[in-house]
Amino acid sequence: MTDEARPSQPVPRTPWRKRLLRWEVFLALVVAADFALNVQLSPYFLSTETLSDVSFNFTEKALVALPMALLIIAGEIDISVAATMALASVCMGLLATTTASLTAIVGCGLAVGLLAGAFNGALVTRWRVPAIVATIGTMSLYRGIAYGILGDRVLKSYPPAFAFFGQGYVAGPVSFELLLFTLAAVLCALYLHRTEFGRRLVAIGCNKSAAEMAGVRVNRYRFWLFVATGVTSAAASVLLTSRLGSTRPSIAQGMELDIISMVILGGVAITGGRGSIVGVVLAAILTGLAIFGLGLINVPGVVMSLLMGALLILIVGLPIVGRRLRWIHV
């Protein structure tokens, strides 16, 4: 009896109830709820200018959240992203005090990000340091170098054209930041979900040893992921520095935890092997909306972090509680 004798079965469609219970749908509902809440909080919320302002709130972090999501899906993590942003910003600021061109300044920033990411990658692949330990070390190192170079000074002598990246608009209410983020999100989504390279990332995250034995060049993927994260952090640093118009060594302090929270909120399993870019984008929008809404009612930053922390635990814990109490049959 051969397989050809049996007619092929049609692929069963996922029942609509199961589709509805997917993480991304859950997130989309929360986004809609928060949007409605924000509309209640302020009558000005629904204008295009306000909505455009909301986008500034999350695009820099969300940009870094994209390669970070790929990294976490592959089973690694990078806590040094904010420190890389600081170091890139300091280097750009120093170069801006000379008569360097705009391209040179931005290029310098991106190069710093590339080197920082490559060092992280080398620590993890070549010297086999666990990613969390390596990036805690490089986080102190990069931020420390930024502090050492700049001390308590501020760098402000950026050329006027530099402000376009963080403050410029491309078409109507769509800012350059939002456009860049949208392009990056589409590219990442296509890479992860539609190419074989993306599938290999998921395989690496599920079981590194098995992927290695199946012929996937695990170390090469990990190295280039760290490089990509470094370069993207530098790009986000360009956007942030341009938006702020100045550089202090404390720039982007604490941002790494916001970014990682964003990724986890987006449904990416911290242990690796699971997650989607759609989820991360939705989580980014949710974070931006929530922070903007809280800002409208004058909540202080520390309390905002408190609420985001509680939201993180709630949203990650709720499906587990639901499963335990038999609300969800998954």
Add this chain to the structure above:
Amino acid sequence: MSSRHNAALALLTAILFVAVAARYPQFASAAGLRDTFDDTSILILLALGQMLVMLTRAIDLSVAASVALTGMCVALINQAMPGVAMPWLVLSAALLGAVLGAVNGLLVWQLQIPPIVVTLGTLAIYRGATYLVSGGRWVNSGDMSPVFLSLVRERWGGLTLLSWLAIAGVLLTACLLRYSAAGRSLYAAGNNPEAARYVGVDVGRAQCLAFVFNGVLAGLCGYLWVARYAVAYTGIASGFELTVIAACVIGGVSIAGGSGTVLGVLLGCLFLGVIKNALPLLAVSPFWQMAVSGAVIVTAAVLNAAGVRAPQRQRILEN
């Protein structure tokens, strides 16, 4: 193997110490040694707690925020009711710390949320709670009762209470880990959770216990920090959790759980303490200290990793 690591770390610390003391003899004087150890005592206590958590293959990023919250609460109580006796105050700090640790532990055990996610959340929650409890105000040394401040500085046999607490912590933790079943179960839970389950060790409960112990130590250190630095505000100990984790990593505690010694953690803390106290003497600007710490952590991590054989087969079976 860990004894070789500890010997190397001890040697490195000694070399560093001698190098600085040769240039600045007051560093090696009795007073200098006492001060350095005193300065490192809080780090030692917190690192011991973090070690217990890391042994079970977890991590606690919220420990500095716990220190801030318990310290602020104790300072506020002392400001409002200076008549409360010190033992009660310290006990309540430790109890509050235990509660904070239990929140972490229960979320990890019962809801099975990964520890890094839980402690990322509670890090923000406890820090925000510190702000809410204090209303953004500072508690200064003038607001604290004299006995509140002097308790940590009392000297017995030359060492302050703070230093003695650190020594007691080291000895107690070493005994707990070596001679008690609960302590050994921490090693089992972290080294191979599946095998530990088969032997009857409840991995989740071991992690929860570790978080509670860590919380008690964090609560205690909350009082110690506020009393030693004579100030309490929302941002105290900000970022300190990474120094604590660094001390553990340098001391040879594996991030993947299951291995680490109290001696190693002690040496790791002393190493960082010597560096921290030596840098001002060497006229290194305080702005470069973070970079030096970072370089030290990276180097220590590389050296640690070089000594570990990749346990490939074990990981396949576990996954």
